[in-house]
Amino acid sequence: MDIILLERIEKLGGIGDVVTVKDGYARNFLLPQKKALRANESNKQVFEANRERLEAENAERRSDAEKMGEKVAGAEVVLIRASSNSGQLYGSVNVRDIAAALEEQGHSVDKRQVIMGSPIKTIGMHDVTIALHPEVRVTIKANVARSDDEAELQRQGVDVMAQAFEDGRSDEGFTEEQDRTLAPGEIPADMLERPEESEGEADEA
Numbered sequence: 001m002d003i004i005l006l007e008r009i010e011k012l013g014g015i016g017d018v019v020t021v022k023d024g025y026a027r028n029f030l031l032p033q034k035k036a037l038r039a040n041e042s043n044k045q046v047f048e049a050n051r052e053r054l055e056a057e058n059a060e061r062r063s064d065a066e067k068m069g070e071k072v073a074g075a076e077v078v079l080i081r082a083s084s085n086s087g088q089l090y091g092s093v094n095v096r097d098i099a100a101a102l103e104e105q106g107h108s109v110d111k112r113q114v115i116m117g118s119p120i121k122t123i124g125m126h127d128v129t130i131a132l133h134p135e136v137r138v139t140i141k142a143n144v145a146r147s148d149d150e151a152e153l154q155r156q157g158v159d160v161m162a163q164a165f166e167d168g169r170s171d172e173g174f175t176e177e178q179d180r181t182l183a184p185g186e187i188p189a190d191m192l193e194r195p196e197e198s199e200g201e202a203d204e205a
Contacts, residue, residue: 079142
């Protein structure tokens with residue numbers, strides 16, 4: 001379908017450009033969101049008659065977005081989540097979580113303005129893009145951690161998961177040295193209720 005863009009659309013074009021897109025994209029997104037018009041002669045005339053006003057309104061929105069971007073750019077939101085010992089979250093952090101965290105800091109950001117390739121599923125510092133306007137994008141940090149202390153370490157540039165492995169603390173709450181001679185899941189003889197029987201069985205084997 002041929003359409004006339006009413007605002008800049010990334011990878012498509014700017015205001016007034018006539019471009020061809022898939023019918024579904026036009027019908028389900030661009031046209032309902034009033035981001036474009038069908039490119040027929042009638043709409044072309046309507047657009048040209050209103051071009052100056054549309055460009056002026058866009059410039060105003062861009063200016064407002066730039067001012068807001070100065071406040072939001074570089075912001076850091078801390079999201080405390082439970083995770084496995086490997087740093088995989090039990091769940092994920094999505095656009096709604098980011099928008100809510102920014103809202104708590106006084107930034108009015110809609111979840112539709114949060115650009116994430118996919119939900120965050122691991123502990124760590126993550127870059128997230130905020131599209132305040134088709135021509136204004138800023139980056140914030142999502143500090144996903146298991147505790148406020150971990151969040152502070154990550155803020156200082158510490159990779160807490162790597163540090164945990166280096167310190168031998170990857171298994172949270174388990175600090176005893178493991179017997180490497182045991183098969184996976186095997187219980188050490190001295191931890192059984194009757195170690196003498198276990199030793200006897202081991203001798204017979």
